[in-house]
Amino acid sequence: MKNLFFFILILISCNFSTVYSQSISTSGGSLHFVKSGSTDVSDEMKKINHKKYLTTTYIEATVNTYNNKAFLRYNIFLDEMEFVKDNQIYFLHKEPKMTISFKSLNKKYVTFKESEKLGFYVEENLGVSKLLSKEVVVFKEAKKAQTSYGSDSSADYKKKKDIYFFSFDGVNVIKVPRKKKKFYTLFGENSSKIKKFIKKERLKIKKKKDLKKIINYYNTL
Numbered sequence: 001m002k003n004l005f006f007f008i009l010i011l012i013s014c015n016f017s018t019v020y021s022q023s024i025s026t027s028g029g030s031l032h033f034v035k036s037g038s039t040d041v042s043d044e045m046k047k048i049n050h051k052k053y054l055t056t057t058y059i060e061a062t063v064n065t066y067n068n069k070a071f072l073r074y075n076i077f078l079d080e081m082e083f084v085k086d087n088q089i090y091f092l093h094k095e096p097k098m099t100i101s102f103k104s105l106n107k108k109y110v111t112f113k114e115s116e117k118l119g120f121y122v123e124e125n126l127g128v129s130k131l132l133s134k135e136v137v138v139f140k141e142a143k144k145a146q147t148s149y150g151s152d153s154s155a156d157y158k159k160k161k162d163i164y165f166f167s168f169d170g171v172n173v174i175k176v177p178r179k180k181k182k183f184y185t186l187f188g189e190n191s192s193k194i195k196k197f198i199k200k201e202r203l204k205i206k207k208k209k210d211l212k213k214i215i216n217y218y219n220t221l
Helices: 004-012 043-052 180-185 188-201 208-218
Strands: 022-026 029-035 059-063 066-075 080-085 088-092 099-102 107-114 117-123 130-140 156-167
Touching: 043 156, 066 099, 107 130, 107 156, 130 208, 156 208, 180 188, 188 208
Parallel strands: none
Antiparallel strands: 022 029, 029 088, 059 066, 059 099, 066 080, 080 088, 099 107, 107 117, 117 130, 130 156
């Protein structure tokens, strides 16, 4: 089987001088990448740069449009799948219904649309209707102390709580409401059945394990 080295050799021969999508085709299928911005960062930022990522290294992944192995790293902060060559980072071009699986992490990412923007979401269940989680990392700028009693704070990347979504059509996502009234309306004519199921099972709409039970039940209706 052709491995990553063959894949990289093909990349070298391609022209990545523009930010437009470039097609990489082999007997294993095709992948599309775009060139990222500059990788130059300050020494201070280099110390915290790893916090943007799911993993500190590039790990083996499978992509549904490509039969060969790829080594990727998920940039949570930018919501991009990356690989690097000659100190240049490249982003996997997002396409509808793309899936990226990291077997060693037991995680599967799928592209869905929120407000017409494609993003990577973690698939939390099987079935037609999906529970999805969105990982979030935010950047906190460095701040000077406002008084002599305070202290300066350094720039940092902070992991936030995952945000949960439903997808009922396999394309678009809807953020899971925190209020029960809005939550029930998502299920249309089955809203009363969902309400009874939640009450019977004593489920909480803010807990992932309970949301999985709810969407799996909905898939049986």
